[in-house]
Amino acid sequence: MTSFLKNVRESLTPTLKQTAFLERGVLTPEEFVKAGDELIFKCPTWSWEAASDESKSRSHLPPNKQYLITRNVPCKERCSEMEKGASSMGMMKADADGWMVEDDGQGEDEDFDFVEGETDEGSKPAATTHPAPTTTVVDDDDDDEYADIADFEDDNLAADTAALTVSDNILAVRTYDMMISYDKYYQTPRVWLSGYSESRSPLTGEEMFEDCMSDYVKRTVTIEKFPYTSAVVISIHPCQHGNVMKNIVSNLTQGEGGGEIGIESYMFVFLKFVASMIPTINYDFTNAVDTGGASGK
Template sequence: MSFIDKIDRAIREKGKKEARKTATVPTKSTFLQDGKVTPAEFVQAGDLLRSKCPQWHWCTGKEENILPYLPRDKQFLELKGVPCRKRASAVTGSGLEKKLDEGEDDWVAPDEDVSKPAEAASSSAAPSSSSDDEDDMFDFSDSSSAPSSAGPSFRTYDATITYDIYYYSPRLYLKGYAEDGSTPLTPEQIFEDMATEHANKTATVDEHPHLDVPTASIHPCKHAQTMKSLIDREKEAGRQIKPEQYFFTFLKFVQTAIPTIELSGTVEAE
């Protein structure tokens, strides 16, 4: 990407940031019809995720970035110190995934019962007490501090989930650290931990909407479409995914884009 393209992208992203505060807010649920969620459903899903996996925390972020359609203390979710023990190339092509739909850009999902919630952290993720589709390369050197319990022999990630008003879907952001636990990963290094088809098409590096630091993310343009496919698949099997269960399913299908970042396990629904 050229310097001019980077400037143009930065201007567009700044405009989107301001537009998020005044965007039309959906209030009627269409989750079963199109896989999209309202801000209220985003919060309900986050609360259930917190109750199942308390390593996740609700955060506020910067005061000037507060979104009026979300509770002040529940602007986004955060999980720190997620292990990443090897590169994505070591596990791709394992045969453990299958396409949800035809098409080169489609998501893949684990071949399992997605109605069972995924607890979005491995046991080794560290608890935290903290408060458009182009490869855009930024320097992470001035970003926020590293997680407190980074492992000495593997990479770690801080993960956040925000609400994207443009797609009525959650959006996952990732900030990585090298094996020493303190050196931020470059965008190129982060893309090493993403499946190739996503690193080249759906992954980007942008300013975090609440923290104002450059952060890698998986673009949400197909999240609703993927969720709708999973809803239909579960319905055919006689099961139902409820809006408040969104993150349990979301963290399973997004895991296919980051197969070695240990973001999700499985916990039985109560």
């Protein structure tokens, strides 16, 4: 789907007006802004950003709060290398929904119960096939585009060193700018990542894929154009975000000691979920989730 058709689809999608946070795991634009304000308040490394020009601005969001951004996030090791090491030690497994979790040899990991549940399509992510790197820009939000993951292999995926020592006291590492926009069609946040090498040169698509769990590369994590600047970045497709967030919130509130989760906590829960796909990109999401505040209704 071209950018023009995606813009048409978004323009034809009604703006969500009534909260559906607890029922469907989605947000209204106003709730997205409220959750973003709380993220910035608790984690000042985040900030709001406007579109690069007025034509790219979304009318359902304030002009000066079009998307969230945090810059120069460190990434000290390649996720592809971490997976190889964990696999050789039998330390990683896929849970019921295909999210990668640590295998302690004792069966299911209780810490990841909140992501259990069928996807909207009633299917699980495809098995890892290690896709071959490519720099083709994917400009399509349709779910069908992500069914071709099995056609790829990544036997030639190059492994970078985890970090380069510049001096005794300075360690040069990859860094990322991380953006969160509001997807009007899926009514959820969407993550975008722009990576830089140890020498601050932009990373290629293949290099950025090395920092994502291989189960999601070219299936959930794809190369896209960032709508607010047209820069080529990688993005985590939001088609299942609402369903997963609903399951997470439900399990957190119904578990032992659970309570109500307010809209203010949405972004923190969301970023913890996203970490399962980009575990070595160390953005700040360490705040505990408050389950005792006001509900999202």
